[in-house]
Amino acid sequence: MSHHIAVIPGDGIGNEVMPEGVRALEAAARRFDLDLKFTDFDFASCDYFDRHGKMMPDDWRDQLGGMDAIFFGAVGMPERVPDHISLWGSLLQFRRSFDQYVNLRPCKLMPGIKSPLANRKPGDIDFYVVRENTEGEYSSVGGRMFEGTDREVVIQDTVMTRTGIDRVLKFAFDLAMTRPRKKLTSATKSNGISITMPYWDERVAEMAKGYSDISVDKFHIDILTANFVLHPDWFDVVVASNLFGDILSDLGPACTGTIGVAPSANINPEGHFPSLFEPVHGSAPDIAGQGIANPIGQIWSAAMMLEHLGHIDAGKAVVDAIERVLAAGPENTPLTPDLGGKGTTSELGEAIAEAI
Amino acid sequence: MSHHIAVIPGDGIGNEVMPEGVRALEAAARRFDLDLKFTDFDFASCDYFDRHGKMMPDDWRDQLGGMDAIFFGAVGMPERVPDHISLWGSLLQFRRSFDQYVNLRPCKLMPGIKSPLANRKPGDIDFYVVRENTEGEYSSVGGRMFEGTDREVVIQDTVMTRTGIDRVLKFAFDLAMTRPRKKLTSATKSNGISITMPYWDERVAEMAKGYSDISVDKFHIDILTANFVLHPDWFDVVVASNLFGDILSDLGPACTGTIGVAPSANINPEGHFPSLFEPVHGSAPDIAGQGIANPIGQIWSAAMMLEHLGHIDAGKAVVDAIERVLAAGPENTPLTPDLGGKGTTSELGEAIAEAI
Ligand SMILES: CC(C)[C@H](C(=O)O)[C@@H](O)C(=O)O
Ligand SMILES: CC(C)[C@H](C(=O)O)[C@@H](O)C(=O)O
Numbered sequence: 001m002s003h004h005i006a007v008i009p010g011d012g013i014g015n016e017v018m019p020e021g022v023r024a025l026e027a028a029a030r031r032f033d034l035d036l037k038f039t040d041f042d043f044a045s046c047d048y049f050d051r052h053g054k055m056m057p058d059d060w061r062d063q064l065g066g067m068d069a070i071f072f073g074a075v076g077m078p079e080r081v082p083d084h085i086s087l088w089g090s091l092l093q094f095r096r097s098f099d100q101y102v103n104l105r106p107c108k109l110m111p112g113i114k115s116p117l118a119n120r121k122p123g124d125i126d127f128y129v130v131r132e133n134t135e136g137e138y139s140s141v142g143g144r145m146f147e148g149t150d151r152e153v154v155i156q157d158t159v160m161t162r163t164g165i166d167r168v169l170k171f172a173f174d175l176a177m178t179r180p181r182k183k184l185t186s187a188t189k190s191n192g193i194s195i196t197m198p199y200w201d202e203r204v205a206e207m208a209k210g211y212s213d214i215s216v217d218k219f220h221i222d223i224l225t226a227n228f229v230l231h232p233d234w235f236d237v238v239v240a241s242n243l244f245g246d247i248l249s250d251l252g253p254a255c256t257g258t259i260g261v262a263p264s265a266n267i268n269p270e271g272h273f274p275s276l277f278e279p280v281h282g283s284a285p286d287i288a289g290q291g292i293a294n295p296i297g298q299i300w301s302a303a304m305m306l307e308h309l310g311h312i313d314a315g316k317a318v319v320d321a322i323e324r325v326l327a328a329g330p331e332n333t334p335l336t337p338d339l340g341g342k343g344t345t346s347e348l349g350e351a352i353a354e355a356i
Numbered sequence: 357m358s359h360h361i362a363v364i365p366g367d368g369i370g371n372e373v374m375p376e377g378v379r380a381l382e383a384a385a386r387r388f389d390l391d392l393k394f395t396d397f398d399f400a401s402c403d404y405f406d407r408h409g410k411m412m413p414d415d416w417r418d419q420l421g422g423m424d425a426i427f428f429g430a431v432g433m434p435e436r437v438p439d440h441i442s443l444w445g446s447l448l449q450f451r452r453s454f455d456q457y458v459n460l461r462p463c464k465l466m467p468g469i470k471s472p473l474a475n476r477k478p479g480d481i482d483f484y485v486v487r488e489n490t491e492g493e494y495s496s497v498g499g500r501m502f503e504g505t506d507r508e509v510v511i512q513d514t515v516m517t518r519t520g521i522d523r524v525l526k527f528a529f530d531l532a533m534t535r536p537r538k539k540l541t542s543a544t545k546s547n548g549i550s551i552t553m554p555y556w557d558e559r560v561a562e563m564a565k566g567y568s569d570i571s572v573d574k575f576h577i578d579i580l581t582a583n584f585v586l587h588p589d590w591f592d593v594v595v596a597s598n599l600f601g602d603i604l605s606d607l608g609p610a611c612t613g614t615i616g617v618a619p620s621a622n623i624n625p626e627g628h629f630p631s632l633f634e635p636v637h638g639s640a641p642d643i644a645g646q647g648i649a650n651p652i653g654q655i656w657s658a659a660m661m662l663e664h665l666g667h668i669d670a671g672k673a674v675v676d677a678i679e680r681v682l683a684a685g686p687e688n689t690p691l692t693p694d695l696g697g698k699g700t701t702s703e704l705g706e707a708i709a710e711a712i
Contacts, residue, residue, distance in 0.1 A: 076547070083547035084554055092548070116585050118474040142513075142551040152518035156551040157498070162508035191432065191439035192448070192602065195498040195512040198440055222602045223638075225581055226610030229472050246548065246578045247603065254582030282579075 002035035003068040003309050006274070010045050010090075012283030013293035013345075014073025020295035020349025021071060021302045024318055027356040028306060032314040039067070044090035046077040055081075055089030061097055064274060069305050070094065072278035073298065077285055088140070091278075095133050098273035100266035101164065102171045103131035103245060104304070105280060107232075107252030107262070112326035113339070115257040117229065125256050127235040130172040131245020133266055135164040136196075138242045158196050160241070165200060169207045171269055172239035176214050183236035184208075186218040187244040200241060224248070228255050253280055260338050261322075263300035265308060277305040294336040295349045296322055321355035358391035359424040359665050362630070366401050366446075368639030369649035369701075370429025376651035376705025377427060377658045380674055383712040384662060388670040395423070400446035402433040411445030417453055420630060425661050426450065428634035429654065433641055444496070447634075451489050454629035456622035457520065458527045459487035459601060460660070461636060463588075463608030463618070468682035469695070471613040473585065481612050483591040486528040487601020489622055491520040492552075494598045514552050516597070521556060525563045527625055528595035532570050535592055540564075542574040543596035543604060556597060580604070584611055609636055616694050617678075619656035621664060633661040650692040651705045652678055677711035 005025075009018035022038060029036045041063070042048055043056040055075075057063070064070060075090050076083050094100065109115055109125040142156035176184040186204045190197040201218065208216045219227060221244050227234060228248065232255050240248055253262035262280040279297025287293060300322060307315035325333050325348070333351050334343025343351070361381075365374035378394060385392045397419070398404055399412045411431075413419070420426060431446050432439055450456065465471055465481040498512035532540040542560045546553040557574065564572045575583060577600045583590060584607050596604055609618035618636040635653025643649060656678060663671035681689050681704070689707050690699025699707070 082554070084550040087547045088550055116474060117472055118470075137514075138548050138550075140550065144551070144555065150518055154516050154552050154555040156514045156549060158493075158512045158514065160510050162506055189599070189602075191443045192494050193512060193599070194440040194444055194494075194496065195500070196510050198438070199500065199510040222606035225603055225607040226615055229585060229607065229610045230615070243545070243549070246545075247581055250578035251581040251585065251607075254585045259579075259582055259586070 002037060004037045004039065004066070005305075006041055006064050006067040006070045007038050008041045008044050008070060009073040010075040010283060011047070011077050012074060012285050012288035014075065014283055016288070016291060016293045016345050017279065017295040017298040018071070018073045020345060020352070021298035023349050023353045024299040024356060025071075025302045025306070027353040028302070028311075028314045028318055031317065031356060032311060034311060034314060044072075044075055046075075046081045046086055049081050049086065049089075055086060056093070067274045069309060070274050070276040071302065071305060072276050074279065074281065074283040076283045079285065092138065094276050095266050098268055098276070099134065100268045100273070100276055101132065101134045101168055102265075102267040102269060103133040103249070104265045104267060105129045105131065105249040105252070105262060107249075107256055108258070109256045110258060110261070110326055111323055112329055113257045113261070115255065117232065117255055120232070125232040127232075127252070128175060128237050129245055129249040129252055130168065130175060130237060130239045131249055132164065132168040132240070132242050133245075134242070136160055136242035160196050160199060162203065165203045166207065169203060169239060172237055173207055173211045173214055176237040177211065179236055181236040182214050184214050184216050185224075185235055185238045186216065187221050187224050187238060187240035187248060188218050189221045189244070191220060204239075221247070225251055228252060232256075249280065260294045261296035261300060263297055263304050265301070265304040267308065275308055277301040277308070291344045291346070292337050293345050294338050295345050296352070299349065299352055317356055321352050324355050325352050358393060360393045360395065360422070361661075362397055362420050362423040362426045363394050364397045364400050364426060365429040366431040366639060367403070367433050368430060368641050368644035370431065370639050372644070372647060372649045372701045373635065373651040373654040374427070374429045376701060376708070377654035379705050379709045380655040380712060381427075381658050381662070383709040384658070384667075384670045384674055387673065387712060388667060390667060390670060400428075400431055402431075402437045402442055405437050405442065405445075411442060412449070423630045425665060426630050426632040427658065427661060428632050430635065430637065430639040432639045435641065448494065450632050451622050454624055454632070455490065456624045456629070456632055457488065457490045457524055458621075458623040458625060459489040459605070460621045460623060461485045461487065461605040461608070461618060463605075463612055464614070465612045466614060466617070466682055467679055468685055469613045469617070471611065473588065473611055476588065481588040483588075483608070484531060484593050485601055485605040485608055486524065486531060486593060486595045487605055488520065488524040488596070488598050489601075490598070492516055492598035516552050516555060518559065521559045522563065525559060525595060528593055529563055529567045529570055532593040533567065537592040538570050539592035540570050540572050541580075541591055541594045542572065543577050543580050543594060543600040544574050545577045545600070547576055560595075577603070581607055584608060588612075605636065616650045617652035617656060619653055619660050621657070621660040623664065631664055633657040633664070647700045647702070648693050649701050650694050651701050652708070655705065655708055673712055677708050680711050681708050
């Protein structure tokens with residue numbers, strides 16, 4: 001079985017870490033005898049925007065729709081194109097048009113990575129954030145009135161549907177069923193956001209009825225962020241709306257010290273559309289062009305892609321390789337400066353590819 | 357000059373920590389020769405709700421409107437009354453009706469309190485979160501359609517006004533001017549929340565023009581929560597919308613280990629209405645009734661109230677007393693169990709009152 005993968009590096013360090021992600025995939029393909037085919041795309045980048053006045057060609061859905069997966073770098077160059085234009089014109093389009101309604105992000109304390117939290121060691125923190133990825137607070141409904149006057153007012157709707165909530169909850173509950181602790185935590189704010197979030201809570205309670213093996217709890221988002229810091233060991237699978245999931249899936253990796261290396265999967269579970277795999281980090285214009293960006297987020301995303309394509313062993317081999325290289329430490333392996341080493345992006349990518 | 361203070365303990369541990377807050381105020385009044393008058397109110401509690409079917413009497417505005425300040429405990433007993441009813445029927449009413457549009461919360465690493473972050477010591481973290489407190493994501497506009505069917509949809513509006521944003525920004529910039537570092541950080545999410553948050557950014561940029569001494573930066577809320585954990589020393593004054601401020605002002609105190617002791621002020625800066633002072637912690641039904649709740653959040657809120665009423669020295673004396681008692685440690689002072697001690701709520705309250 002062959003897989004056709006769209007490669008979209010995007011902006012900034014996306015261009016530097018992407019080759020290492022592909023290198024890891026090629027290494028895994030050799031070892032596990034997989035047939036991976038890659039096609040590069042230059043759109044969904046601010047360079048493309050400069051040339052064409054838009055982030056993507058009109059037929060982007062046709063170009064990408066038939067792919068088996070999208071391997072994505074990072075997008076955004078806020079000095080050149082405002083973020084809400086570059087992101088809504090690319091990444092957020094993919095998520096919506098390809099109905100990638102699950103954004104899945106592991107938060108795992110890895111060997112050799114320093115957690116900013118006191119007294120936590122590998123194994124202590126190991127959970128998933130499951131983020132709703134197509135609706136909720138990220139809506140395009142709303143507008144501005146009395147523009148330019150003192151009465152100016154802006155309004156934006158949060159829109160949640162039963163369909164939208166239930167399907168991501170189902171994914172999260174199913175994921176929790178595969179985990180030893182069988183625990184699910186829901187992020188809410190029903191005490192303050194008094195219309196949408198009580199509805200979210202209702203749907204969680206309803207879904208829970210079908211999963212009597214799962215122990216379910218919920219926290220308001222404010223105290224939940226506090227508990228990520230105070231009690232990260234409490235969590236197993238955390239399910240959240242688009243905005244809350246966005247926050248938790250940066251904060252979780254930050255607590256494990258892995259914000260620069262964390263991966264994410266934007267999944268259309270039914271497989272009607274290609275899913276998209278990308279590092280959690282952004283395009284990092286401040287360090288772009290220096291060859292020092294950490295490629296692990298991109299490579300770990302490759303692992304999630306392999307698992308999604310059904311190659312569980314290959315995915316695990318890539319994560320194992322990352323863990324072994326990290327555990328070897330900066331004296332023995334070319335870790336990038338953010339990990340306390342002196343390696344370049346491509347040296348670290350090569351070391352991981354070899355370990356695979 | 358005498359001050360008339362409304363005392364509203366609310367629910368749960370609110371009833372246990374409030375007497376200690378009042379005790380501290382009385383101690384400060386004796387030492388600084390202040391004339392404080394207290395009136396107790398039993399509404400804004402779930403007990404009141406049980407008796408009257410509503411959280412407050414119809415004339416609550418008349419009863420409280422003439423007070424010089426409101427000293428508040430905590431509200432909420434979710435097992436008995438859903439949070440969105442108890443909160444929208446009390447605390448959130450106060451904030452809105454009394455136009456307490458600034459919610460001010462210090463995040464400070466205190467002596468004797470263990471931070472969950474590695475290698476941080478008192479002095480390293482010392483910033484304020486300034487939260488917009490009357491509009492934004494906490495709106496009551498929206499509703500539900502196709503109820504009970506698969507097409508069910510809920511919609512809630514975020515509403516931001518120029519007036520509402522500008523006045524809280526002005527407070528935050530003015531506060532930053534009083535601080536040695538003169539630094540202001542704005543919380544945004546203009547890359548995802550594409551209508552309201554770009555407007556927030558615009559108003560920040562506009563306001564900044566009038567404060568050339570202030571160095572201004574901004575972060576998207578996802579990476580900002582990460583930076584609270586990774587680089588808490590970066591921050592001086594952080595200004596945020598209602599929801600983002602809610603999150604940051606729980607996360608900030610969590611990073612300093614002080615979530616159980618942090619105070620907050622809900623301020624109407626013009627003094628047209630009474631301001632309200634309350635601990636950050638909630639009613640904590642799980643430990644209510646045991647006499648072990650930590651009263652420091654309530655007492656520190658008393659200090660903020662004294663400062664607000666113009667008694668800067670008295671406020672500082674209360675904070676000093678808290679710091680001295682904390683620094684003495686659990687062997688020498690009756691710290692509550694959450695601080696590693698064996699003291700009760702009232703023993704710790706008494707120790708602080710004596711230190712004042
Ligand atoms: C209880 C709740 C409605 C409230 C809020 O979200 O404003 C609380 O979390 C706070 O921060 O004061
Ligand atoms: C870049 C931005 C629009 C995006 C989001 O908020 O979804 C990013 O933060 C992410 O988490 O993938």
